[in-house]
Amino acid sequence: MRFGFRLAVPFLALLSAPIAAFAETVRWDDQVSTFSLDNGMDVVVIEDHRAPVVVHMMWYRAGSADEKPGVSGVAHFLEHLLFKATDNMEAGEFSRTVAANGGSDNAFTSYDYTAYFQRVASDRLELMMQMEADRMVNLRLSEADILTEREVIIEERNQRTENDPGALFNEQANAAMYMNHRYGVPIIGWRHEMETLDLQDAQDYYEQFYAPNNAILIVAGDVTPEDVKDMAERHYGPLEANLDLPERLRPQEPDHKAARRLVYEDPRVAQPYVSRAYLAPERDNGDQKTAAALMLAAELLGDGQTAFMTQRLQFEDKSAVYATAYYRGTSLDDTRFTTIVVPVPGVSLSEAEANMDRVLQEFLEEPIDTAHLDRIKRNMRAQEIFAKDNVQGLANRYGRALTTGLTIKDVLDWPDVVDSVNEDDIKTALRDVLQERTSVTGWLTSDAEAAK
């Protein structure tokens, strides 16, 4: 589903090609409006007029999982390079200009998207659009940029990954989970491939994915859809669609038939733990109930002091210092449902794992604590209300959704979908996911022998 929310708007037929009449603006609620530009760029406006500030975000439907084999890290590398020179700006001028105008800016890369954002006074929005449109198509990379910035991302990998046994462990566990899909390759890249990234690799990725018909503009804050449309037409409208944009079909996982385990031993590990990941379905357009059930299962199991794993392992058994479960449903392709148990000193990882298995089994067998479930749902409804006050958070939410195959309607429906999930739904979804054959169990330890 490339064109995000388009399937939910009335003028689908007109919009299916990048060159089309403007869609009429759709107002989804009192905050959110959408429209598309002629060249296929989708635009989301989130209004909040309480303060004269605005967040301007550009999301690309391209992340590390869209990279070609052999150039892992290039999506993130290019994110760095987008702060270099264009035909109209010097290297570093973008961020200097934002700062000189009293704003701040940054960018981030994930498996399914790359995003750039600035937070500025609302009367500076047009300047942001002008600069963002410029670097979408006018980037002028030099060999010197490549050499310096490649050092920067390798240093970033050193900091984030090489120096962190837990991060290295996650990398190895992800690689063991995904047999075919690029979610098994780290977003930041395999070190040996990062070291060979060159100008051509960055340029290829840029030319393939950076185009208005692969982008979603999200503007949140003290603006009106009319003003945004006017400015967006002026600055982004003239950019040409990439008519060769490939369909976003990535290799999918084959059947997982054999449970995998791994042990990562690293003398730097101070706190050993066991993790278990299961391949799990993601939120799908129009079909979010299983994902909602899994999200609730993760919260019931592992979120907070009253969670099931916490109660059983931290308070009753006293066998764990920490236990949790998490599920990231906002993903274009199959994701993971993960549980973690950090044992108290004296409890081996083998025992911790047995405890984990026992508690998951008990959770499936015992009735769900209805009061706890209601509390989680109530809390989520409250969060929905608070969320409306945090337009940057909302902008992130829509950006993630629209770059992972969901629509505005899916995002708006989500609270009701979550609310409709009952105990049976949760147990069915969780039971379907907790298939040993799709699982990866990992031990992180400073001493593999002692962990047994």
Place this chain on the structure above:
Amino acid sequence: MRFGFRLAVPFLALLSAPIAAFAETVRWDDQVSTFSLDNGMDVVVIEDHRAPVVVHMMWYRAGSADEKPGVSGVAHFLEHLLFKATDNMEAGEFSRTVAANGGSDNAFTSYDYTAYFQRVASDRLELMMQMEADRMVNLRLSEADILTEREVIIEERNQRTENDPGALFNEQANAAMYMNHRYGVPIIGWRHEMETLDLQDAQDYYEQFYAPNNAILIVAGDVTPEDVKDMAERHYGPLEANLDLPERLRPQEPDHKAARRLVYEDPRVAQPYVSRAYLAPERDNGDQKTAAALMLAAELLGDGQTAFMTQRLQFEDKSAVYATAYYRGTSLDDTRFTTIVVPVPGVSLSEAEANMDRVLQEFLEEPIDTAHLDRIKRNMRAQEIFAKDNVQGLANRYGRALTTGLTIKDVLDWPDVVDSVNEDDIKTALRDVLQERTSVTGWLTSDAEAAK
């Protein structure tokens, strides 16, 4: 190293571009000669004049590991499709013509190569060249071919893989071994991807890889290099080189930091076993000694009644019905060193694995049985002599070598390299390979619980 044996022949400078003067014929020994055509096609002639027959083989430096993501199986699919119609032949006409001329033909696909061969009376060689040259560039695929042949390869997968728990187990274990390289994807393809292979996928692979400058012609039997050159120039000479042939650089493995394990449970398993694979270096051009040492280690450990694992586990312990080790060094990229123990009834896989570990350790610690090593080397020298009588075997050997980065000289040097390996070399090479962190241990069982 794309151009196989060229680095070893005198006219390197002239040969580095596909369009070049003919290299002079190089005679490597009393059997083997090589030369190249103008368009970059390499030719190997292996003479054997004892009978008026000839084997005509066309090897492409393209196998399943050269596929793009998402189209696994297309290399093998195309191998099937090469027996369909061309501009000059009907579907099936190729094999019918070979048979009508009293010959036989077939083809095979591996990770690093695809090869086609015919065995015919030597006076039919020119006809083979004419037909093989035709299908290298004139294939005319139809949608009907795709539909019927796709059913055939899926049925082949059913027979070879889906119906064989051991094959499914190997697939899952390979996927767990390779975190980045396409050796983790089965040659025949993932079923869900095979089902979507289409005309364009096959055509793309064909156009990318089927060209004289990506091919090695091997003619073995009752021919002279002069005759082969004459005919090859006539039939293959006019074919145009593919100047867009990509460099053969495939994604390499990152550091393996965490030993992986997997359990594949299948009720059809009659004979459970444990396998252990370690990532291992392959034979490299000019640098084959480690590979030779690993090959000898595998033979010492697991080949035949007097092998170390066999002796300890089958005869002394009586804990195994079978134990073996193998190493396939002829590979373009990192390969595996594998050991297998099949326990006797009543011995669990857990015990079998402990026995495997113990025996590997004992092998490293105890002196190598010199008489055994000498016997293996003597046997290999004898095989080398016998090999000269089996020209089809020799043709395969050269084809595999030249499509995996080795040269004619490497093949000719191999017996001496093996002969030069001593006990220390074997232990050093094996010790370097037996790194737990690079290993994948697999259990194949009908009952995972009982296996523990």
